[in-house]
Amino acid sequence: MTRTILPRSSRFPILPWRKFSSLTGPRSAARAISTATRDPRTKMRTWELDEQHLSKIRVNPTRLIDELHYTCQWGTGQRWGKADSETGMSRLALSDADKLARDWFVDTTKSLGCKISVDAMGNTFAIRPGREDGPPTCAGSHLDTQPSGGRYDGILGILAGVEMLKVLSENRVETAFPVGVVNWTNEEGARFPISMVSSGVWAGEIPLDRAHGLKEVGGGSHTMKSELERIGYLGSLPASYEAMPLAAHFELHIEQGPILETEKQKIGIVKGVQAYRWYTVEVDGQEAHTGTTPFNSRADALLAAARMICTSHTAAADHGALASTGILTLSPGSVNTIPGKVTFSLDIRAPTDHILDKLEEHLKSDFDFIVSTESTHGLGLAVSWQTDSVSPAIHFHDDCISTVRASANAILGDDKLSREMVSGAGHDSVYASRRCPTSMIFVPSRNGISHNPKEYTSPEDCAIGADVLLQSVLRYDRLRFARKV
Structure with missing residues (x-):
């Protein structure tokens, strides 16, 4: 497939989110571990790390936000402010803009040593090998948006997953089992009118023929299959949990509601999803x-x-x-x-x-x-x-909920800054939970606004959520190893 990736010289200039570069002090402890307390040529094995050292593996918050806004050049939507990043998004599934964002995801994760698999619904799995073979523990979300959406719904979950892979790569972290990131197709249901349709096919809940035959809203003649073919993401791998099993699925997402912000809390530990x-x-x-x-x-x-x-x-x-x-x-x-x-x-x-x-x-x-x-x-x-x-109403897996809770406590240092929640919106984690242990992580949404160009989560809160995601994947990997032995 042909990919068009803009040169780094076209990245956004220094913007207000750069003010959070101070976060790279304590939050870049992973680099401190690699340079100050160990030989950087030595691998960090997750199953050998004690709690103190595991908790210090953190994301690079400046890079996370920088990359998030960089990818928002594909499908930029309605402007709501003066800064370059103050626009919404209009990146409908399987559009030309979606193809470019997908190409970036594939090229970036491949450069980090991941094996890329694309299934018959265009679901794209970037898997980093572990010491042992087995199904991967994945971070998952989506790159498609609403017609008049924002920069964080779905996008943050994917970018945080990519940042996780970068942290593991630069710190030579060896996981016991494979870990990875999955970009699910057409989660929003905005262009092809079944939300979470591709994770639904993967879970065996929605027939492939029905999904492939979905016509775009608005009276167009394009179907999901024809557009997957057109943009080069009709994969040969069957869209099935049997062909691509997951050991666990963690999803970082904005809350899309006002509770965390109102209560001045930083992390929602998501127990399930309403019907x-x-x-x-x-x-x-x-x-x-x-x-x-x-x-x-x-x-x-x-x-x-x-x-x-x-x-x-x-x-x-x-x-x-x-x-x-x-x-x-x-x-x-x-x-x-x-x-x-x-x-x-x-x-x-x-x-x-x-x-x-x-x-x-x-x-x-x-x-x-x-x-x-x-x-x-x-x-x-x-x-x-x-x-x-x-x-149907979903209750997530107790192991994953406990893993997220432990990770939030490790990052925040205060359990009063997090709360257990039930999601009011559907997510790909709904279908993932039917085939593998799953949980979600929520971060605050300013004024509770989502599916709107003004959707916003602060750089600090994005970084905290990404840290909890990273820690959750590593802790679950360690749990798998402990149960194996």
């Missing part, structure tokens, strides 16, 4: 002239849909759940014609599957009632549901 379901709801009515059709002779599909959307919000609140509509399509789309057909998306979420069962039942009953009351003089309305995605 959610996506639907497409279609309302059929009767097109008619707006000026000649009295109210009592109308079958207004849009009016009925509007009542349904409002009802979904009220019902969700009553059940202790959430409901949102993000896509609304109507026809014929004329100012002076009553809409005859409307489709809208419906996203419902709750802490348990049982709550969603009750909410779905409630909404279907309410929507049928709305249709019956809006139908007049034989001009019937009809409503139909299509289930697009179902993600």
Whole structure:
């Protein structure tokens, strides 16, 4: 495949995040270990390190942020501030911009001694060998973004994983088993309308043919398979946990909510993910002239849909759940014609599957009632549901949760600066958790904003999260070795 990587001379100039270069003092203890307390030619074996020395292996925070903003040249989105880095992102899955970011990921990790594997969904695995053979312990996330997204959702997790590989390489750290980074395809579901679709195929939960046949939103003719072929990422490896097993999966992610910032805490130890379901709801009515059709002779599909959307919000609140509509399509789309057909998306979420069962039942009953009351003089309305995605509530693996907790305590030195959390959003870790031990690490989001160009996490918090990710992978590797022997 052809790769275009911009020269380093095109990197961003010195920007405000450089003020955090002071963090390279205590946080660059890994270099201090390699130069001051040991022969730099000697390998550091994770299973031989005591707690004190293991805890000192840290990321380079300046390099982490520098590289994150460097990769955001591919798919730069809406500007919200004056600094070069104060833009959002619009890097849709399998776009030309996504290809360039993928190429950077492949070339960078390959230069660090990783073996690169690309599967039939374009999931890209960069695996660094360990002393022993076996499935890798991986950091994973995604490089694709929302159409009007930010610089941190998914991107931070991948860049922190790459930084982890750099730290291990420059400090000659030998892990007991392979470790690596995986970039999952189309996590957002923004271009091809199933979120986390490629990790779902890998987990055996979504059929490959269904995923390959997904058409891009907005009426385009491109499918996932055709775009994977076009950009050169339709891999020969089967998209399967059997063909590419993982020993564990850790994902660093921004919180996408306000809790950590409000509570002045630095790390969320994610225990699981709440349940959610996506639907497409279609309302059929009767097109008619707006000026000649009295109210009592109308079958207004849009009016009925509007009542349904409002009802979904009220019902969700009553059940202790959430409901949102993000896509609304109507026809014929004329100012002076009553809409005859409307489709809208419906996203419902709750802490348990049982709550969603009750909410779905409630909404279907309410929507049928709305249709019956809006139908007049034989001009019937009809409503139909299509289930697009179902993600049950997930509890992550206790070993991984404990590993993240220990790593957060080692980095922060104060357990009051972290908290256990349940994720309100879906992530690739949902599907990964069905096939391997998994947990997540959250860092604060300024004002709780995400899926927005103004999405922001401070350089310091990014570095803390990346340190916890690095430590979690190393601690899990050490745990695997201890159990082996």
